[in-house]
Amino acid sequence: MKRLRTHRVLASVAALAAVVSLPACGAEVGTERSGASAVKPVVSADAVKVGLLNSLSGTMAISEVTVRNSLRLAIDEINADGGVLGRKIVPVSEDGASDWPTFAEKAGKLVRKDRVAATFGCWTSASRKAVKPVFEKYRSPLFYPVQYEGMEQSPYIFYAGATTNQQIIPALDYLKKEGVKSLYLVGSDYVFPRTANKEIRAYAKANGIEIAGEDYAPLGSTEFATITNKVKASGADAVFNTLNGDSNVSFFKEYKSAELNPKELPVVSVSIAEEEVKGIGAQYLKGQLTSWNYYQTTPSAKNKSFVAAYKKRYGADKPTSDPMEAAYTSVYLWKAMVEKAGSFDVEKVRKAADGVTYDAPEGKVTVDGETQHIEKTARIGRIRGDGLIEEVWNSGGPIKPDPFLKSYDWASGLS
């Protein structure tokens, strides 16, 4: 008796489901991303909302909280100065929780529910790839503050960090100039290091540099004895390090234990900034090289006030770093674009983007409208005993962004 009843319910539920879902079927693929899904930002007479999307919990919180801090600093400065087009910026804060699908969910919430005029945030390439379709679908801009692997150009992302030709290639040029003939590649096992190393191999082949070895460790891996042994035995002149996060701590502790030193076998890192130096210990890093566009020690008037404002607000022991500076700068760039366009309308802002400049802490930066990347100066730095990084070389002026490395002959086979 009981069984019979349940069957009847099952049948009726299935019928109901079929009835309800049939008329719900909409457009088919091939109609391309229609403008119908574009969400216009809501701007009131005295306020404009922007989204802040960073990981405040989980493994990436280490880095992303600092970016969040400098975003807030920039927003408060702008508000104290009268806002944007006479409107106060109201930040809507979301936690990406170091989880890519969560990033996509929260991006959707910011764009569709809060209807923000722009979003600032994301750190890992994986989180950027996860939110990219969301921002493209709803036609809302994302300002991404971190150096990345290039080979990407989305009409709704502004890349405020360096692409490879503003960070990795200058580092290789510097190493070549210093007479490095053989390079060992060490990286975390994810998109950025693998893509970067592909480009490094192409560069090395064209420039007569030998690649002595290439090793990857899973993200979060903390066992580096074997890799260090391999590096030591390889006879390389320098190590190119694209490790991320905790792995760097173990790698450099192991490096020192193996009595490898920056004089004989320097390591060039592209993911270690002032904040990371603090977590590893300058004891282990002194003398090693980094490649960025900004250091806390970068001499500019704007940087003095940025560093002072940041330390005043978040503590005297808190350093400033490249991604923090890029995040800070990105808010000002958005403000400049909006003011140039005279509107918060996303398409107008995008059109106005080309040629917008800002005297950033890192020096003058210019938006390249075609790629939506930023022209930046590359700077090679050496880590000091006090944990700060001092510049030893720079590119002499801003480098035009070239995310697909079209202007480099040796890179023709890459994309």
Place this chain on the structure above:
Amino acid sequence: MTLLFTQSFTGVSIGAVLLLIALGLSLTFGQMGVINMAHGEFIMAGAYTVYVVQKGISGAGTSLFVALPVAFLVAGAMGVLLEWLLIRRLYARPLDTLLVTWGVSLVLQQLARDIFGAPNVQTAAPSWLTGAVPLPGDLALPASRLFILILALAAIGALAATMRLTPLGRRIRAVVQNRDLAKVSGIPTATVDRLTFFIGSGLAGVAGVALTLVGPIGPAMGTNLIIDAFLVVVAGGIGRLRGAVITAFALGLLQAVFEYATTVSTAKVLVLAGVVLYLQWRPQGLFTLRTRSLA
């Protein structure tokens, strides 16, 4: 030849790290059957102890040796608290202990994040532990690794001595072998449980101190270690220290060989899969403890 030597030592030293992080578990899980997912966070507590001690004592060497016993006490106290608050209610439900302690580990991680900040913190290592120890020939061994190996061996020695020679050790063994009989013989089993948990958790703290020499010190450091630690205990055979020691070094050497021959990722996958397969072959682990209790 040099490489073969250093790589073998790498295997041994990976094993020593595994042994240190698994030693406490082999007591709490192996002897008591408690699956403590917060074990990794006790290790974390040990590491942060070094950081805190160094705020007060500037000499890196002195502070390291001060931190060792302090970390043992801190992590041990956390363990006793956990046992008293939660675990003693759950002895009959080992699987639920796993879930509850996982909740505890989440809370402890977030606490660490709120107290010490989300970024990793740094501790200074004494200069004699950051270089290498020269050996005859062209050989040298990393000093920090050598220190961890010695510490691991000392810890296992102390633990074995406690279990074999002291009245407490006899009581623990009695409770493991036959709880009811131990109880009728007048052994206060609840107190013995708590003491066992104290020692097991304290050993996690000691492991945390050692790990500051080779790895990061941050809120998430425990999560990366916990699965490895459990695998060592399970594959070694529940309740057998000897099993844990042999398994730790065997896994360390395997890891080193695979890492060298393939990649670090592949090595990790191979070792995990290897342990799973091994347990198919010998589900009771390397050594089995035979008890006379029925049921």
Place this chain on the structure above:
Amino acid sequence: MNISPRLRAPAGFAVAAALLFLAAPLVLSDFRLGLLAKYLCWAIVALGIGLAWGRGGMLTLGQGLFFGLGGYAMAMHLKLADAGDGKLPDFMTLYGSGTELPWWWEPFRSPVFALAMVLVVPMAVAAVIGLAVFRRRVRGAYFAILSQALCAAFAIWLVGQQTSTGGTNGLTDIQGFFGYDLGDPKNQRMVYFIIAAVLLALMIGVRQLYVSRYGELLVAVRDSEERVRFLGYDPALVKLGAYVLAAGMAGIAGALFVPAVGIMSPALIGVVPSIEFLIGAAIGGRASLPGVVLGAVAVAWARSSLSEQFPSGWTYVQGLIFIVAVAFLPGGLASLKKYVVRRPASVETPAQPARKPAAEEVPA
């Protein structure tokens, strides 16, 4: 409470259907409905966990593995369909060799094959693991830790094979679903209805299983495996059935997650997400059918809304509810109803085995 017990279950399903198919689409915005679709996917996983853990006593700490297998099977097909005939998915041209599709991707061009694999792969893997593990009478903690190790190994492997799996990024930017454009809100609704219908159908199926002879046998194995063995049944086979079914449900959930969210990534598979799958079931009541489903949806909803306001607070809340629910309310919230409605003690509260020395969990 004047509904006769015989009508209680059908009435419950009718209410669930009305909520899912009528109330939710009317009340919720497109955005919230999209989130609910995601939560319902967790609920499908939880349904399987309820069967294997709540009724079968197997702590399935590795459901992420099956969720991932089902999800990747679906995502691979959708990715190939997006790319078009004879072309490669976008990430392969970026990070891979850029010319050849790996041989094991090729069959996923066929939608029929991909849909079959969504069920076949997770269930086959579960059958192999289960057969090996339960035959050797591995249970309790061992089983839980083995599942976790396998999960971790699978996630690390996926990340390592960037050129053919997309690495840490996973498979992203999935635009079409069997010819329908996922960018269209109408089609998003359709995906929601499909997920809701699947969940409801599976709930009815699982309920039938619970009241069947097999359901009773499963509970018997959970409470006293030895006695069931002495009665002439093979407990290994009984457990295997529930484990494989749970894996299949996780696979379906993974596959449905892909069109609902547009991403499949190793971040959804590892050790931590696998434990998180359990939270909802533990809180709602692992052995109660409505308990696991409502628990999973409630926890997912709480995570989304609480983490908006208190990002670090959510971690505390998550940890604490887990501790309280498991330690002090092992029957979950569903067990509270016995204080409201007087009902005879039933299979819904797991019996507690007497304490045994740990060494005997695996007889030699």
